[in-house]
Amino acid sequence: MSAGSFYQRDRRWHPPALSPAYKTSVTRSPQRALVALDNTLSEMTGPVFGQETLGPLDDDMIRNFAKDGDPIGPRIIVHGRVLDEDARPVPGALIEVWQANAGGRYRHKKETYLAPLDPNFGGCGRTLSAEDGSYRFRTIMPGPYPWPNGPNDWRPAHIHFSIFGHGFAQRLITQMYFEGDPLIWKCPIVSTIPDRAAIERLIAPLDLANTVPMDARAYKFDIVLRGRRSTLFENRMEGN
Amino acid sequence: MVQSLDRLKESPSQTAGPYVHIGCTPNVCGIEGVFPRDLGAMMLQPETRGERIRIIGRVFDGVGIALKDALVEVWQADADGLYPSPQETRGKADPHFTGFGRSAGDMTSGEFTFDTIKPGAVPFKNSRPQAPHITLWIVARGINIGLHTRLYFGDEETANAADPILSRIEHRSRVPTLIAPRAMEDGRPTYRHDIVLQGEKETIFFDI
Ligand SMILES: [Fe+2]
Numbered sequence: 001m002s003a004g005s006f007y008q009r010d011r012r013w014h015p016p017a018l019s020p021a022y023k024t025s026v027t028r029s030p031q032r033a034l035v036a037l038d039n040t041l042s043e044m045t046g047p048v049f050g051q052e053t054l055g056p057l058d059d060d061m062i063r064n065f066a067k068d069g070d071p072i073g074p075r076i077i078v079h080g081r082v083l084d085e086d087a088r089p090v091p092g093a094l095i096e097v098w099q100a101n102a103g104g105r106y107r108h109k110k111e112t113y114l115a116p117l118d119p120n121f122g123g124c125g126r127t128l129s130a131e132d133g134s135y136r137f138r139t140i141m142p143g144p145y146p147w148p149n150g151p152n153d154w155r156p157a158h159i160h161f162s163i164f165g166h167g168f169a170q171r172l173i174t175q176m177y178f179e180g181d182p183l184i185w186k187c188p189i190v191s192t193i194p195d196r197a198a199i200e201r202l203i204a205p206l207d208l209a210n211t212v213p214m215d216a217r218a219y220k221f222d223i224v225l226r227g228r229r230s231t232l233f234e235n236r237m238e239g240n
Numbered sequence: 241m242v243q244s245l246d247r248l249k250e251s252p253s254q255t256a257g258p259y260v261h262i263g264c265t266p267n268v269c270g271i272e273g274v275f276p277r278d279l280g281a282m283m284l285q286p287e288t289r290g291e292r293i294r295i296i297g298r299v300f301d302g303v304g305i306a307l308k309d310a311l312v313e314v315w316q317a318d319a320d321g322l323y324p325s326p327q328e329t330r331g332k333a334d335p336h337f338t339g340f341g342r343s344a345g346d347m348t349s350g351e352f353t354f355d356t357i358k359p360g361a362v363p364f365k366n367s368r369p370q371a372p373h374i375t376l377w378i379v380a381r382g383i384n385i386g387l388h389t390r391l392y393f394g395d396e397e398t399a400n401a402a403d404p405i406l407s408r409i410e411h412r413s414r415v416p417t418l419i420a421p422r423a424m425e426d427g428r429p430t431y432r433h434d435i436v437l438q439g440e441k442e443t444i445f446f447d448i
Contacts, residue, residue, distance in 0.1 A: 003327040009447065014253045015384035022255070024382030027302040028437050034447035035409060041362050042375050043388075043448045045325035047280075047315060047340035055275065064274050085248050096279075098263025106259045107271055109347075110309075122274050124266045160256070160263055166327065168315045169448050171386055173379050175254040189255060192384050198252040224248045 004229035005039035006169045007085055015192035022188045023149055043169040044228075049094040051128065058126045061099075061139035065122030072118055073102025073140030075216035078159065078176070078204065081133040085227030089133025093225070096126040096162040097137065104145030104155075113145050138216065144183055156183035156190065165225040176221045179205045253386065256379035260311045265344040280313065280342030283356045287336040290319030290357030294430045295391065295420070298350045299378060302438030306350035310380035312435075314341040314354055314391075321360030321372075330363075358393065358429075364404045371399035371406065378435060388446045391433050394421040409444065417443045 017029035037043070057064040062071060078097075082090040100106045100123065103115035107123050121140065129135045142157050158175045165171075177184050184190055184203065193199050201224075210218035261269040265278040284292070295314070298306040317323050322333035333339070343352035361369045374391040392400050400406055400419060409415050420431035435443045 003329075006448075009250065011447070013249055017384055019384060022382070022384070025255075025384060026382075027305075028307075028380065028382035029302075029384075030387065030442055030445050031438055032414075032442050032444075034445050037388075037405060037446040037448045038365070039448060040364055040370060040405075041323060041328070042315070042317070042370075042373065042390075045315075045323040045327045047338060048325060049279075053279070058275065065271070083248060085250060087246070087248055094279075096263045098259060106262060108259050108262055108269055110258065122262075122266070122271045124263045124271060124274055126263075126275070160254075160260070162256075162260075162264060166325075168375055168377070169388075171313070171377050172251065172253060173256045173260070173386060174251050175257075189257075192254070193252045198249070201249065201251055202254070224251045226250055227247070 003044060004231045005044055006167060006226045006228045009226060013195060013198050015194070019188075019192040022192050025192070039169055044167045046164060046166055046168040046170065048092065049128065049164065053094070054126065054128065059137040061121070061123065061125045061137065064125060066120040069120055071101065071121035071140050075138070076141050077136060077138050077210065077212065077216050077218040078221055079134065079136035079207075079210065079218060080204075080221040080223065082129040082135060082163065082165070082223045082225065083133055084165070084225050088227070089129070089131070090165050090225055091129055091131045091133060092166075093129040093133070093135075094126065094164040095129065095135055095223075096124070097159050098124045099139065099142040099159045100145055102140050102143050104143030115143070115145070141178070144181075149188055153188060154183050154186070156181040156187050161223065163223055163225065167228070170225045172225060175202060177203045178219060179203055253384060255381060255384050256311060258309050258381040260309070260379060261344045264311055264342065268344045278342070280338075280340050283338060283341045283354065285336040288357060289334050289336070292428060293356060293358050294425070294428050295354040295356065295374070295433055296430060297352055297433040297435060298345070299352075299380065299435045300437065307380050308345065308347060308350045310345055310350070310352075310378060312343050312345065312352045313377045314356070314374050315339055315377070316356065316374040317359040317362050319357055319360050321362045323362075361399065368404055369399070369402075371396050371403035376435070383437075387437075388448050389435065389443055390418055390446070391431070392419045393431065394419050414442075414444050417441065
């Protein structure tokens, strides 16, 4: 297993800490330069989660909270692969997801949107990537929702993703959007990402080939985590 | 034109938003019965080796208000300085310690708490030791990309003074933002460690 340090993160590709159109970032963004830290074991290692972490319905948000029937909303499958920057599969990556229900309402005490809760929808799920990096889960299509930022800002339909790779330096949280949603290009959170090509990497296309006929449409969402150097050369330079 | 490196770009980060707890600590926010327990809620088992310690802190914004919607994760070595990870090649870490903790913080005070053990020293390059430390990762609404920082221990003055990372920090006045003082609280060694996102006492965050 190759276990070197990770390639430097391209900070110009990611959103900057301060993006004034997303108002909450104004007081929550560090202003000093980040201090560069060459990866040590503390960053190259990371927690490992096995199949024993998961329950049988963790990857099925249609069933994992259901009380007396299926949740309301279009049934979908989200699937894809977790790869690193060298296009190598990342097996055993823990993927946690959360989302609003079909009406755009989250199951959360602090949520005030007037759309109703769905008694059969919790909104959280998780899964582990397989040996080839592939993963999948089943859910319902989340609805767009308004949020307090500008006087009339709406989030495009989205699913939040949290991903653990093999090293803590790979830790990533992002959001998946759906092909064709006009709100994507009007959203101040999406627009924190400076490069249109980077935004497009978060938009999952409809995948008709993997659709289950008469049941659920599929969306394909590949995730790329940081790649890492081979240890061969690093060890030599360190003189170990 | 030159040949292509054929490298992919990392998926860009997006904020964890205000409802990160639904996905990462659902039991804390009232979504019960989906996951039996929240990931990283318990770092210790009775058999875990090492000195029991508690870490308490809050995350402050640039106006001095404590965040109530943050998620703090910690990653640390065991009492011997070994990581419970397949990438650890120096030996086998304590099988009764996961090294990973996650705290949603208290919904009203924003205070996060980790009951853990004090980690041993971990080597730097060329086998030089680093002072004992814990890696922290912070996400929240308004944070566009997760913030990496470290906690060092106030009672490790000699090790801290020799630490290759701490000693390299140019702005010496900022170093204390990484060091948590030790005190006895409720009969347990406790390290208070606040994180300041912005302003005069801004915590040092790392580009790792
Ligand atoms: Fe959201």
